[in-house]
Amino acid sequence: MNMTAILKSTAIALVAMTTTATAESYNANHFFAERHSMVRGPYVEFAEKVAKETGGEVKFTVFSAGSLLPPASSLQGVRDGVAQVTYHAGTYTPSELPIANLVGNMAFYNTDPLVMAFASTEFGLTNPEQQAEWKANGVVFGGGYSTSEYFMQCNTPIRTLEDMKGKRLRMAGGAWSRFAEFVGAVPVSIPSSEMYTGLDAGSLDCAVAAADALDSFSLKDVVTDLNTLAIGNYYAGFEWGYNVPFWQSISAENRRVLFNQMAYYLGQHRIEFDKDVEKAVTSAQNAGMTVTEADATLKNALAEFVVADEAVLIKTAKERGVKDPETILTSFKATIDKWDALLANVDRHDPDALAQLARAEIYDLLDEKTYGVD
Template structure:
């Protein structure tokens, strides 16, 4: 009998220990931008909903401002399980999933509504499925926003205004091809190094959505902001797939529902605050150019689309066209 009670007691302790371990589950959530950026709002809302929906069984610890590495390092960390959730520009996933490059093509999304329809529909699901082969569970597409150009030389209104500019670019092949085509001198640099590169003249131009220009204070080292809106940049919010698969069905539902709600909230904030940010940048001395010849840019960059199709086929572009028409 004594042996029985000892065994029962041990089993109870193990069960309690397992429950305690479950209650103490903490997800490490990393992103590359300052806490003033709206991506932090997304992370905070995700944390709030997950912790509320799971009754504290899952906690979320946020690491902003590239604390856990640059974009690629955070993706690699998420694939290996060192990081649980990562939010970075979708362009950073194109090395793993080349099809994601279709969403980076210049002028592919004429409106945000079309972008959301595509990303939240079949084309976005196609890319999400391809990510799983790399150990990533896509939780959704946040919004970085429409990219615009800043520089120190003068207003950019037509394609010829880019000739000779040392333009910082990210690792999007489509955008690199675009700036090469338009006569700029594209140079890839991590965003963490960009302020200093602009300040010291290593590069004299860059392109980013308004929120990034504002949160990184690029207006302090750039004179001109041209509202070219030449490309829509989505964010890829991903989780280590094995970590996700190891959760209970209820916990998985809490994660996916929290991600969807946080992304919806963040998209709305980006739209609501964009004009306010532009006004603030203008008020701090930045010259804002609104009379951009968008049609001229659209005509000039068409070969970039042709290159993408030649290298990747047009299957995803057809999916995008079908989703847009619905």
Template sequence: MSLKKTFMATMAATATLATTVQAETTLKISHYTPALHGIQTDFIEPWTEQVTECTGGEVQFEIFAAGSQLGNVARQQEQVMAGVVDIAHGLHGIPRGRFPRTSLIDMPFLTNDAGAASQTLWDLLPTHLAEEYKGLKVLALHAHNSGLLHTNAKKVETMEDMDGLRIRTPSPAVSQMLSTLGADPQGLPPSEVYESLQRGVIDGTVFPWDPVNSFGLNEVLNYHLDLRAYTVSFFYVMNQRSYDNLSEEAQACVDQASGADLVAKFGDWWDAWDAPGRQDAIDAGHEITELSEDERSRWREALQPMMDGYLQSVKDGGVDNAAEIYQAMQDKIAEYEAAQQD
């Protein structure tokens, strides 16, 4: 081969290599749960593998879990908005006040099923919730199964038993619920609950069974009241610029792995994630109590003014159609729960 041909071939190979390298994109994903939690092992990791395979390796991922420099639950939304990370999974209620429309799903006694709540959020996103996600590509919205009240020193069975208890709370709606029932809500990220219980800073927490297991809380708890009174919602979102910078083919792969099909998996996932926490409490000899129907009726009645007031506060905060959104959530959840019973 002549020197000229050799030079041309080398240049072509170099250009091809440069194009290939340039086409590869590594996206950062952050979330606030431990790396061994199902959020990462069952949800995020398989999602990244699906996208990477679909793109033929064009899109790769780096995951930052709890304990990492990007794993702070209070910073997920701001990090993804600023482009510090490309994708984030976080709680709508932390920090408070950033997702007032979506967080209406946290209202007491609205639902006790992760599947129905998650599908309701996804259905209402384009019509009622989209304004809260400007600058973001929403990949999924979801909620957990109904939360319980977990305490270390005092068993709770009635509203009166709640009086003065310092209870960790995950969201404004749940905080108002606890206050109305006589408790003293304490805003804490999940990662701080164990130490706060151990040191006596709080008397208990509201959680579904899953984080009780993943954060090892059964070691510092003794009593569990099955409230079936609230849920908490989560976002899985991507910086819009990060999405727009992908090739059309890669965008299609992200879309294919996300949306309704992804949201539909959370009901079964939460059932599976909750089971070990409950079994661990049973094995430890803890007392698990179910809120009686008579007591549940008392709680509902006591909480009605709080719910009316919360809706008004959301409206006063600029969400003029808060009551309409709440009614739409009620209707959708009823529809999904009825379908589950058929």
């Protein structure tokens, strides 16, 4: 057999192997590291449970830390079938997801992460305008999430409004960047993976992020001060977004398995996220980091910003083509208030109790035969 024939034979064999692998397993994508609370439970454990509950009919191979898709490409990647399920941070695609970014920028309305995880999930699954947006982008929305509260993690003390002047703050974009400008700081838009370098090199004064970053991004090595002013929390986009052909190809019974597992990990990831924050802050304090509260001038400035920024949210949404952002925000606020009340009467540290509530109020009300199919 000549070399050309050998290469041709090898190529055919590789294609066959790839086709077989694709038929047996699917790709699950997340750009956080595998040790992160939003990956190790909602993706790694999730994949194991789904494979077991579907009798091996739905098997996900989990790719983490951007090894399959970079953050800005996750929406396109799931639409095009590079991944069959992915996490997506909505900030990366404001033009494609104007409604998701509109509600995602309401992060200061209620900073309770558990409330926002459940509220964003129900809204994303049931609001007609939001559903139309997912469909237009070739994704079946599966469920939301929320980070823990965002805090200023700094290499310089921040106590007062005056302390904020001219400080360079890593922000998540949108409302967070506008808040920085509102208080006289300078917003810096960089990925979370670059926070350490920025603080270490002095190009950042603070990273504004959930405090688990002290461990997950090793910020405790470069952060000397943490201010506990809650600068919102992040939930824009989705924790699980599915490729449409994949979703429609699996059985209704297997879609119900996915519903049930998402209901469980919706609450589980919040419990684990907060545990990681507590552990990270304690460890950093033991290593010498100072934890402090904002003074009245800074708290008042945040309160003033929250009121003023809603008009900006509405104006920006209209510029991006959202027809009636006022009505959408009213609906979202009602959903938030509903979950604020519901979660007051459940053990917030019991993942099974939270899963039962998520099923009863959200997932059991969906029809696995038609959701994402019609």
